Amino acid sequence: MTKKNLIVGQSGGPTAVINSSLYGVVSEGIAHSDEIGEVYGMVNGIEGFLEDRILNFREALPGEQLDYLKHTPGAYLGSCRYKLPESLEDPVYPLLFEKFEEMNIGWFFYIGGNDSMDTVSKLSRYAAQTGSSIRVIGEPKTIDNDLVHTDHTPGYGSAAKYVASTVREITLDASVYEKKSVTIIEIMGRHAGWLTAASALARKYKGDNPFFIYLPESAFDTEKFLKDVESAFEKNCNVVVCVSEGIHDADGTFICEYDSSVGTDTFGHKMLAGCGKYLENLVRDRLGVKARSVELNVSQRCSASLISAADQKEAVSAGRFGVQAALNGETGKMVSFVRRQAEDGSYQMECGLEDVNLICNEEKEVPAEWITENGSDVSDEFIKYVTPLVQGSVNVPLGEDGLPVFVYRK
Amino acid sequence: MTKKNLIVGQSGGPTAVINSSLYGVVSEGIAHSDEIGEVYGMVNGIEGFLEDRILNFREALPGEQLDYLKHTPGAYLGSCRYKLPESLEDPVYPLLFEKFEEMNIGWFFYIGGNDSMDTVSKLSRYAAQTGSSIRVIGEPKTIDNDLVHTDHTPGYGSAAKYVASTVREITLDASVYEKKSVTIIEIMGRHAGWLTAASALARKYKGDNPFFIYLPESAFDTEKFLKDVESAFEKNCNVVVCVSEGIHDADGTFICEYDSSVGTDTFGHKMLAGCGKYLENLVRDRLGVKARSVELNVSQRCSASLISAADQKEAVSAGRFGVQAALNGETGKMVSFVRRQAEDGSYQMECGLEDVNLICNEEKEVPAEWITENGSDVSDEFIKYVTPLVQGSVNVPLGEDGLPVFVYRK
Numbered sequence: 001m002t003k004k005n006l007i008v009g010q011s012g013g014p015t016a017v018i019n020s021s022l023y024g025v026v027s028e029g030i031a032h033s034d035e036i037g038e039v040y041g042m043v044n045g046i047e048g049f050l051e052d053r054i055l056n057f058r059e060a061l062p063g064e065q066l067d068y069l070k071h072t073p074g075a076y077l078g079s080c081r082y083k084l085p086e087s088l089e090d091p092v093y094p095l096l097f098e099k100f101e102e103m104n105i106g107w108f109f110y111i112g113g114n115d116s117m118d119t120v121s122k123l124s125r126y127a128a129q130t131g132s133s134i135r136v137i138g139e140p141k142t143i144d145n146d147l148v149h150t151d152h153t154p155g156y157g158s159a160a161k162y163v164a165s166t167v168r169e170i171t172l173d174a175s176v177y178e179k180k181s182v183t184i185i186e187i188m189g190r191h192a193g194w195l196t197a198a199s200a201l202a203r204k205y206k207g208d209n210p211f212f213i214y215l216p217e218s219a220f221d222t223e224k225f226l227k228d229v230e231s232a233f234e235k236n237c238n239v240v241v242c243v244s245e246g247i248h249d250a251d252g253t254f255i256c257e258y259d260s261s262v263g264t265d266t267f268g269h270k271m272l273a274g275c276g277k278y279l280e281n282l283v284r285d286r287l288g289v290k291a292r293s294v295e296l297n298v299s300q301r302c303s304a305s306l307i308s309a310a311d312q313k314e315a316v317s318a319g320r321f322g323v324q325a326a327l328n329g330e331t332g333k334m335v336s337f338v339r340r341q342a343e344d345g346s347y348q349m350e351c352g353l354e355d356v357n358l359i360c361n362e363e364k365e366v367p368a369e370w371i372t373e374n375g376s377d378v379s380d381e382f383i384k385y386v387t388p389l390v391q392g393s394v395n396v397p398l399g400e401d402g403l404p405v406f407v408y409r410k
Numbered sequence: 411m412t413k414k415n416l417i418v419g420q421s422g423g424p425t426a427v428i429n430s431s432l433y434g435v436v437s438e439g440i441a442h443s444d445e446i447g448e449v450y451g452m453v454n455g456i457e458g459f460l461e462d463r464i465l466n467f468r469e470a471l472p473g474e475q476l477d478y479l480k481h482t483p484g485a486y487l488g489s490c491r492y493k494l495p496e497s498l499e500d501p502v503y504p505l506l507f508e509k510f511e512e513m514n515i516g517w518f519f520y521i522g523g524n525d526s527m528d529t530v531s532k533l534s535r536y537a538a539q540t541g542s543s544i545r546v547i548g549e550p551k552t553i554d555n556d557l558v559h560t561d562h563t564p565g566y567g568s569a570a571k572y573v574a575s576t577v578r579e580i581t582l583d584a585s586v587y588e589k590k591s592v593t594i595i596e597i598m599g600r601h602a603g604w605l606t607a608a609s610a611l612a613r614k615y616k617g618d619n620p621f622f623i624y625l626p627e628s629a630f631d632t633e634k635f636l637k638d639v640e641s642a643f644e645k646n647c648n649v650v651v652c653v654s655e656g657i658h659d660a661d662g663t664f665i666c667e668y669d670s671s672v673g674t675d676t677f678g679h680k681m682l683a684g685c686g687k688y689l690e691n692l693v694r695d696r697l698g699v700k701a702r703s704v705e706l707n708v709s710q711r712c713s714a715s716l717i718s719a720a721d722q723k724e725a726v727s728a729g730r731f732g733v734q735a736a737l738n739g740e741t742g743k744m745v746s747f748v749r750r751q752a753e754d755g756s757y758q759m760e761c762g763l764e765d766v767n768l769i770c771n772e773e774k775e776v777p778a779e780w781i782t783e784n785g786s787d788v789s790d791e792f793i794k795y796v797t798p799l800v801q802g803s804v805n806v807p808l809g810e811d812g813l814p815v816f817v818y819r820k
Contacts, residue, residue, distance in 0.1 A: 014583055044588050074582030081587070165813050166709060172484030172816060173424055173712040177491070178454050201811055204818065297704045299576060302583040305715040305803075308812070390812040393715075401611055402718065402800040403575050406582060408614065 003037035004106020006323070007054070010075040010141075011045040011082075011112035011119065015155025016162070016307050017315040018141045019076045021111045023069040024319015025139065026057045029107070035327055036107065043409070045080035046110075046119055049099065050092070055409070065407055070312060071396045072406040073302035083115060084122045093126045100134055107135050107326045111319075113142040113153075117334055117360035124332030124356065135326040138334035138356050139318055143301045145194035148362040149354040150336035154318055155301070157311030157389035160198035162303045163187055163296065164390060167202035167242060170294060171209040175238040181290040182229055182283045183240045185210070186276030188300050191246050193217050193366045195300065197378045198386055199242040209240035216246035217366050218375035220255055225279070226286055228376055247275055255279070304404050309392025314349055321351035334359050347388035413447035414516020416733070417464070420485040421455040421492075421522035421529065425565025426572070426717050427725040428551045429486045431521045433479040434729015435549065436467045439517070445737060446517065453819070455490035456520075456529055459509065460502070465819070475817055480722060481806045482816040483712035493525060494532045503536045510544055517545050517736045521729075523552035523563075527744055527770035534742030534766065545736040548744035548766050549728055553711045555604035558772045559764040560746035564728055565711070567721030567799035570608035572713045573597055573706060574800060577612035577652060580704060581619040585648040591700040592639055592693045593650045595620070596686030598710050601656050603627050603776045605710065607788045608796055609652040619650035626656035627776050628785035630665055635689070636696055638786055657685055665689070714814050719802025724759055731761035744769050757798035 006029040010018055022041075029039040039057045042049035055077075061069065069076055085092060100108070110120050120138035127134050140147050143159035167185055174183040189195040193215025200213055211232040214220055220243075232239045248254045255275035276293035283291040318335045325333065333353040340348040370382040396404045416439040420428055432451075439449040449467045452459035465487075471479065479486055495502060510518070520530050530548035537544050550557050553569035577595055584593040599605035603625025610623055621642040624630055630653075642649045658664045665685040686703035693701040728745045735743065743763040750758040780792040806814045 010586075014586055048588070072582070073579045075586040078588065079586040161812065164811075165715065166713075168813060168816070169483045169712040169714060170708055172482070172818065173708050176420075176424055176485040176489040178458070178488065201813060204816070292708075294707045294709075295705065298580055298583050298702075299704075299709070302579045303576075303715075304579060305575065305713075310812075387811060391808075392812065393806075393808060396803075398801075398803060401574075401797060402571060402720075402802065403578060403611060406578070406614070408582065 002104060003035060005038040005040060005104050006036050006107040006109070007040040007042055007103070007105050008109040008111065009042035009045045009049065010077045010079050011110060011116040012079060012142070013301060014073065014075045014079065015141050015143050015301050016073055016158040016303060017154050017312050018111055019069040019072045020312045020315035021139045021141060021154055021319040022076060023066065024316040025109050025323055027066060028320040028323035030058070032323065032327060037104065040103065041077045044078040045082060046084070047080035047082040048078065050096070060409070061407060068405065068407040070316065071304050071307060071394055071404070073304050076407065076409065078409070081115070084119055088122065088126050088129060096123070097126070097130065097132060105134060107323070109137050109139055109322055111139040111141050113140070113144070113147065114360055114363070117356050120334065120356045121332065121360050127331065135329070135331040137322045137326050137330065139322050140334055140336070143195060144189050144192050146190070146192040146363045146365070147359055148364045149359055151339040151349070152337055152389060154311060154315035156194060157308040157314070158306065159195055159300045160201070160386055161308040161311070161390035162300050162306040163195055163198045164201035165306055166296060167199045167210060167240070168204065171202060171240050174240055174292070175209070178237060179290065180233060180237045181239070181292070182287070183238070184276045184279045184283070184291070184293040185240065185242045186245055186274050186293060186295045187242055188296065189244050189246065191216055191363060193244050196242055196244040197366055197382055198390070200378050200383060201386065201390065207235070209236065209238070210242045211239050212241045212376040213378060214241070214243045214247050214376055215366055215371060216244045216248060217368065218371055219250040220247040221249065222282060226282070229283065229287065243275055243279065245274060304396050304406070307394040308390045309394050310389055312394055317351055325353055332356050412514060413445060415448040415450060415514050416446050416517040416519070417450040417452055417513070417515050418519040418521070419452035419455045419459065420487045420489050421520060421526040422489060422552070423711060424483065424485045424489065425551050425553050425711050426483055426568035426713060427564050427722050428521055429479040429482050430722045430725035431549045431551060431564055431729040432486060433476065434726040435519050435733055437476060438730040438733035440468070442733065442737060447514065450513065451487045454488040455492060456494070457490035457492040458488065460506070470819070471817060478815065478817040480726065481714050481717060481804055481814070483714050486817065486819065488819070491525070494529055498532065498536050498539060506533070507536070507540065507542055515544060517733070519547050519549055519732055521549040521551050523550070523554070523557065524770055524773070527766050530744065530766045531742065531770050537741065545739070545741040547732045547736050547740065549732050550744055550746070553605060554599050554602050556600070556602040556773045556775070557769055558774045559769055561749040561759070562747055562799060564721060564725035566604060567718040567724070568716065569605055569710045570611070570796055571718040571800035572710050572716040573605055573608045574611035575716055576706060577609045577620060577650070578614065581612060581650050584650055584702070585619070588647060589700060590643060590647045591649070591702070592697070593648070594686045594689045594693070594701070594703040595650065595652045596655055596684045596703060596705045597652055598706065599654050599656065601626055601773060603654050606652055606654040607776055607792055608800070610788050610793060611796065611800065617645070619646065619648070620652045621649050622651045622786040623788060624651070624653045624657050624786055625776055625781060626654045626658060627778065628781055629660040630657040631659065632692060636692070639693065639697065653685055653689065655684060714806050717804040718800045719804050720799055722804055727761055735763055742766055
């Protein structure tokens with residue numbers, strides 16, 4: 001019997017370690033050459049696969065080049081935002097499985113967030129329905145950390161380390177003048193506050209900046225916010241505040257919408273500024289003090305220099321574990337992280353498997369008990385949760401140009 | 411005869427290595443304990459000194475804590491934006507020199523940009539006029555690299571490394587979808603394009619993104635810009651463009667002013683968005699493609715993880731050299747960098763001294779011959795100039811929290 005081949009794809013927005021998960025899948029696949037034939041990648045996810053855009057990893061990244069995946073940002077294989085049809089009667093399914101058969105695919109891996117797990121769910125259900133022997137496994141990734149049934153997600157630790165380190169640096173930068181100032185830092189995470197909460201780690205000592213941290217899990221009240229800032233001036237003339245991009249008021253209106261409702265550009269179009277810019281203007285206007293806003297932006301998900309070594313290692317493990325699970329006959333599962341305590345009390349992580357149907361289209365928020373009563377800070381329990389995830393740094397090799405060396409598709 | 415004491419201050423906006431220059435001055439001062447007594451720091455520059463806010467480095471940063479200055483962002487001593495009066499007849503001058511005498515100051519060091527060199531100029535001229543024996547030396551720093559009579563400035567190399575590395579990462583992040591997109595990256599540098607020019611290093615191969623780099627030294631033409639972007643789509647569906655915050659059109663109007671002239675916030679105030687946000691809206695409107703803008707913001711001057719080892723080393727050397735020069739009787743000078751070529755053709759830097767009066771209030775632009783003819787790129791000569799300045803990375807120690815350990819005033 002000919003050995004079946006493996007194929008892997010990436011989908012959705014990248015993280016700093018989405019390529020570490022890819023490395024885990026590919027290197028484990030190659031290591032099992034007794035059971036697995038070729039190791040393919042689909043270029044631009046399932047969408048590119050439908051257009052026959054694939055590569056063979058043994059040719060694309062020979063030798064140590066494969067190792068470079070571990071610190072390369074972006075999605076090496078390219079990504080897509082393609083949602084498979086709800087009805088498994090749709091003709092795209094037989095088309096896909098015909099292609100799988102032509103390529104003799106026996107193992108299918110998809111690295112992504114909620115939407116990608118939806119793809120894993122549909123393909124595994126179609127396989128079950130048609131009696132296909134193909135194994136379909138989901139590899140989690142998201143900086144938002146909002147997947148259910150897993151302690152955390154690969155990508156979150158590095159983004160959290162980026163946020164915490166950068167907020168610590170910005171706080172030093174924002175504290176050089178003896179003059180009242182407010183710095184608003186806007187952080188990603190969509191509807192979940194996990195990433196913004198990590199800014200609490202930036203504090204060098206109890207009572208340090210950032211004084212306030214506002215998550216989308218609590219309703220944001222602009223008047224209370226202004227009072228919070230004024231009270232902070234009693235302790236420090238330089239006040240740093242961290243806000244989630246998704247903060248909203250009690251009515252559910254996003255704070256960033258307040259600006260766009262009035263600001264227009266030269267073409268008469270609404271200017272979509274973020275909530276940080278809005279709050280910067282609010283502070284300058286109402287409190288009459290120097291204000292600045294900083295949107296941390298895409299570096300949160302693509303900074304190689306601030307990859308968390310713990311996150312990178314776990315992302316590789318998740319990739320490897322998924323391949324081992326598929327070889328053991330598992331399908332329709334997502335690799336999950338289960339937190340354990342070692343005998344000495346230290347953090348340990350084990351990989352597990354969860355039914356992918358219970359994960360797709362769900363969102364996990366920061367628990368209410370981890371947000372302090374006044375809605376402007378996080379608890380020590382959260383700090384205990386997040387600290388092991390940001391440990392260690394990664395040595396990124398530099399080229400002759402003095403810059404990090406990354407791999408990319410030619 | 412009692413030994414004279416040394417005092418050092420920091421002024422203007424911080425850089426990633428302004429504390430490395432401070433380390434150089436302080437460690438060299440302590441090393442010369444045969445000639446120099448105490449080593450003091452003024453808190454918040456000359457402004458804080460006038461309020462008697464000083465510290466003694468032997469107490470504030472004992473032992474290896476002093477070494478931590480080298481990777482700590484922000485200005486450890488705090489900063490100020492205080493301009494001394496033009497007239498040397500002003501009563502602030504005798505007041506300052508009385509304080510110097512009380513503290514038995516013999517050596518005065520000021521780390522900063524243009525404005526700080528103005529302070530060095532005035533204090534050294536007042537000293538000469540009154541026969542004071544105090545030696546006054548300026549230590550350069552600016553990420554803008556716009557000081558004259560020096561090959562480059564400490565702080566520029568690290569900011570350039572940050573810009574180049576981050577643009578390389580953002581380009582990978584922005585290239586994951588097979589769908590037309592434009593990413594505009596807005597870079598600091600005020601009226602000089604040195605920092606934006608460094609984004610050319612981000613290219614991994616000839617013809618790679620960023621496709622276009624616009625500096626304030628050339629007039630910006632929005633219609634030509636749109637044509638540039640459209641032509642780039644013939645080569646790559648994901649186009650990355652780097653712009654200086656200070657780009658302006660042929661009439662001298664800053665591009666960022668076009669938005670603020672119409673956008674207002676809920677208070678009826680002008681919303682000052684940057685030129686990146688303006689161009690993002692322009693591209694979306696006129697070309698009908700996905701557009702995003704990223705303002706690199708203050709991390710350009712405070713990222714510890716992307717400090718250039720070459721820049722850090724040179725900043726320390728400049729600090730040390732200034733102390734040696736003062737001990738040799740020099741005053742009214744700024745430490746400068748002179749580029750040499752080693753016998754094997756490699757880059758070498760030597761410290762020099764320049765009359766501070768020729769430096770303050772001047773600005774150095776990117777030479778016209780280093781900007782390519784169409785005004786949207788830089789030449790190979792610039793690449794040769796900047797490459798040695800971004801070499802090497804620095805190991806930043808991590809604490810138990812997994813984050814960089816910095817020193818700060820208690």
